[in-house]
Structures are given as C-alpha cells and as structure tokens.
Amino acid sequence: MHDMADNTRAAPPAPPGPGRRLRAGAAGRAVAGWAASFRHRLRAGEAGSLPVLLVLALVWIVFQSLNQNFLSPRNLSNLGVDIVGTGLIAVGVVFVLLIGELDLSVGSVSGLAAAVFAVLNVYHGVPEWLALVVAVLAGTAAGTVQGFSFARTRVPAFVVTLAGLLTWNGVMLAVLGTSGTVNLDENGLVAMLTNYYFTDDAVAYAVAALATGAVFLSSYLERRRRLAVGMPHRSLHDIMVRTAGVAVLAFATAYVLDRFQGLPLALLIFLVLVAGLDVLLRRTHYGRQVYALGGSVEAARRASLSVARVQTAVLAASGTLAACGGMFLASRITSVSQSSGSGVLLLNAVAAAVIGGTSLFGGRGTTWSAVLGILVIQSIASGMALTDTPTAVQLVITGGVLFAAVVIDSLSRRSQEAHGRA
C-alpha cells in the first residue's frame, strides 16, 4: 500500500513554515500538485462532487445556448425557490441512503403533512404556526413509526416504507375528506415561506459574508489546533483557496439574486438547514453512528452502538424533512389537494440524492449532495419549460442523468475496494 494523498484533509507534516507555499512560482506547483492529487483521488474512487458539478455546468450551458433567459436572474432566482420543497425531501432521503436503506414513503408523508396543515388551519381555524408545527410533527411521527417497525422487524426499509407510501396516502385522503382542493391563505405564514424575499440587497451579501467567514474560521481554527499539537494540517494557502472558492460562489449567488427580488426566504431556510444537518451528520456523535451503520450494521452493533435507535432516528428525520418539504411545495402553489405528494415527487427526491453523489450502497454522501442533485433535476425541468420541450423528453433526460450517477457510484465503490486489495 501507499499513502493516498488526501490533500483536502492533510498536507504533509514536513516543514510547516507558514507562507512557504505562497512564494512566487509556488502557485504553478500548487496547481500541478492539486491536479495530481485529484487524478489520484479519482482513481481511488473518491471523485466527490465533481461529476455532478460538470453535469450541472453542461445543463446550464446547453439551456443557455437554447434560450437566453435561462441564466437570467429571474429564472435562477425562481430555480432557487423551486428546488427547496423537493430538495428538503431529498435531504431526508440522504439520511436514509446513508444507512444503506431507502425511504419510499417521503412523497406520501409530505402530502400528509400538507393535508394536516390545510385541514387544521383552513377548516378548524388553528393558528398557522401551530398547524405548521403539528404538520411537521405528523411527519416525524410517521417516520418514527416506520423506523420503529423497520428496526424491530428487520424487514428492509424500502418494504416498510412501501407499506408506508400506501398507508400515509390513505390517511391523507381521509384527512382531506371529500373536499378535494384546499386553498391556503395567500398572505399567510406558509405562503410567505416561498413568496417572501429579502428585498434589501444588503441581506444577501451579509449572508454570503457570514458563510465565507464561517468556512474560513472553522478551517483556520482547526489548523491552529493541529499546529499546536504538531499534527498534519492544511496550509494557509489551501485555506485561502478554499475560502476564496466559497466566497466567489456565495457572492455571485447573492449578486444574481439581488438582480431580481433579493434573497428568497425559502432558499435561506433551505441552505441553513442543509448546512446545519451537514454538521450534525459529519461532526456529531449521532452522525458518526449513521455513517457507521452505512458501513456495516454488524460492526456498528459490535462497537456497542444501539442500532435500532439510530435506525429509528434516521427514518424519523426523513419523515420530518419530508413534511417540511411538503409545506414548501404546498406554499409554492398555496393549495393542497389529493394529488399533493404524489406523482414523480418521490422519484425526483431519490434521484436528487443519488445524482448529487450519495451512494446507494450506504455510508457515503452528504446533505449537500441533495442540493446539487435537485439543482440538476430542477434545472433540466426549468430549461425544458423555457424551451417548450415535452415532459416525455424531460423524464428521459433526467432518467439518463440518474443512470449515469448510479454507474459512477458503483464504479467508485468498486475502485475503492480494488484499491484496498492492492
């Protein structure tokens, strides 16, 4: 074996003179080194989010060349709001995929939550905030029931949640009764979720600055702690490049959004949730258990983890996020009907998680992959709408992208294992 140069995490420990890499001429070498380490990671099966970024760039270039309005601030801003509903559901799917299972009930659960909200608020006059809380908790409850059944019976989660898909759909129809479509308050709290924009330009820039600052501070503080105990650490140069990358992305987004109506509340909530859940999964005890289950349930059990509790919690999280997503979807059309949460919603949510780079085999992926995946899917949908392409073509193309994502996932998994045998 040989060390896998994982430059994203640790630069070689050798002389840690700060600024050493910043000298003139070093930049070229840094780029060459980065490229080499990237090729290495690619071969080692750690392509990360690069493939999906390439696909996204390709989709954007193609549609922009077909229709000049595609990359307009207006369309991009709408895209930013459209991704939130399905995106939140996809984040829940990421949780379940991480433990190597699949949740097929997320569509039904999102519809159920929307129905609970609509009936409580519109028919029974329950205040919006309370109805919203109850609706989200209904999703949590649905997820917990499924999680508990899955953990206790050890029936694969996709079967348990397939039963859930039917059950929650039935419950939703019962909740809605014969009413058919329920219209929500156009000026209410839930409507605001997707129609409120921070029109002050400063807000978007402030959020961008905060995000950049947080990225810089966290990597800088970690570097300082590592330096203090004499362990491998990122170079300052590395941190700067990373921070600059985040800054460019964040401020460019803020700039584009401000050219239309400002930062959409929905997008802000979405990104804050995704970032928060990313920390939860990758930096906490709970998240480590989730990843461990995706690696090997038996190994996790032997390491004294309470497997059943984690499994239940994961499906509860998925149900909760599905309910949240359902509220955003209902907010977007300010109505709830018997078809809420049905159709391609479930498939899009699962596809988003997988296209974004979360492994179907469990144990690999982050919440950010849901964001990237849903961006790809929604971009295709939006571009198709702009260019008047029939839905049939849209489905075929999304299917193709999904297939490509699964193939990449499978290949990278195999190459990782082959790497181990070397």
Place this chain on the structure above:
Amino acid sequence: MPTPLLALHGVWKRFGVVEVLKDIELEIHAGQVLALLGDNGAGKSTLVKVISGVAPADRGALEWEGRPVQIRRPHDARDLGIATVFQDLALCGNLDVVGNLFLGREIRRFGLLDEVEMERRSRQLLERLTRGIRDLRGPVVSLSSGQRQTVAIARSLLGDPRVLLLDEPTAALGFEQTTEVLDLVDRLRDQGVGVLLISHNLGDVKALADRAAVLRLGRNNGFFDVNTASQEAIISSITGATENGPRRTAHHEAR
C-alpha cells in the same frame, strides 16, 4: 491459583437447531495468555462471540473476578473491560481509521466530535503498534488487509482492556507484522491483561501462551499447561484422537 478475571461455567449456545457450544468451562487469568484451540467448527469463534456479548450465551454462568455477571450485549462486555479483535475484524469500511478506532466512544468538544484530539491519540496508539499506516483519513476499505487487521487490534487497545479476546489476530499479517503483534501480546500480558488467543499456528501458541484450552465439536476437550504438555498431546486432543475433556453424562439433553 488466584481468582480468574473471567470464568465461564456450563455455557451453552444454540444457533437454530444446532448446539454450537455445550457445557463449556473456561478461565481467563490476569497476566496470562490462554490459547483457545480446536479444529474448524469446534466453536472457538462462537465462544468469543459469547464472551464479547455479540451472541450471548443461552445458559451458563459468567463470573468476573469471582462475582456473577451478565453479558447480554456488546456494551456489557465493554463496560467490564473486555475488548475483542474479531476474525472478520468488524470494521466500518466507509469510515476512516480514526472513525473506526473511536466508534462508539468518540471524544467530544462543545458537543461536536473532537477530530483533532482523536487523530492525535490514534497516531500515538498506531505508532506504538506499527509504522505501516500513514493515512488516517482515507476510508478503511482502501487499506490493505494487514493494515485493517492492525486497525482492529489498535481499536481493541483503546479502552485499556483487562481482558483481550484475539480471534486469529495474525491471519492477514506478514512475518514482520506478526512478530509485532505477538510482541504486543507479550507486553500486554506483562501489564496484567488476561488474553484469550485463538490461533491455528501452534508455533505461536507454544511461544506465547501459558495455558491452552481445546474445544472439540462444541465441548471442552482438555486443558494443557503449554510449557509442559507435548505438542503431540495437544494435537491429538484437537483432532479427537484423545477425549479428555471434563465430561458429564452422555444424555446431554437431561435438564
């Protein structure tokens, strides 16, 4: 002889209709290496799983320093101070070395995982064991099988165990690493750890173990003092040429 650290009395284990362990007696003493020997299917690995709480005993009594204890799940064994290197290693391939070492007992700082401290301790621990692993942050599935075995051994040492169960710990190791592991077992014994060692290599057993317990077809088939017993006697006990276990009546279903 002083009270054993861990003693098993009349332990039975059944998988479905198969009685895998029948009326097993075993004592693990502090500062001693007990070799557990037996042919394939004799029940060695199952016994390890019983002691480590992975597959708890159906019947029988366990004593820890003379007082009765229950080991119903892996957590119980860990709380007593029993650590295990399983034959299949039981690592999470997607987690990195640090993640595997600290799985289930992560160090936290402000509620978040303290990766820096965990990595520092992992480095310390691994430097004691071997020079073979440099990258602590790649997924364990990308390591060679020898390196993975080292990780599993390192993990078992993390909680300063008092009893260490080693199920074929050197199976995937090369000559040099095997020597490193055997030296380590020697040091641990000197520190007062009770070691249960499963090995197919009688040379290792002779060199390292103080006593040997032989299992045959799920039953005890003899205890030996490794320093005095002849290799032939041990082998014939393993193969069943001699039947010298503590026997009870033949109709073992009698309750």
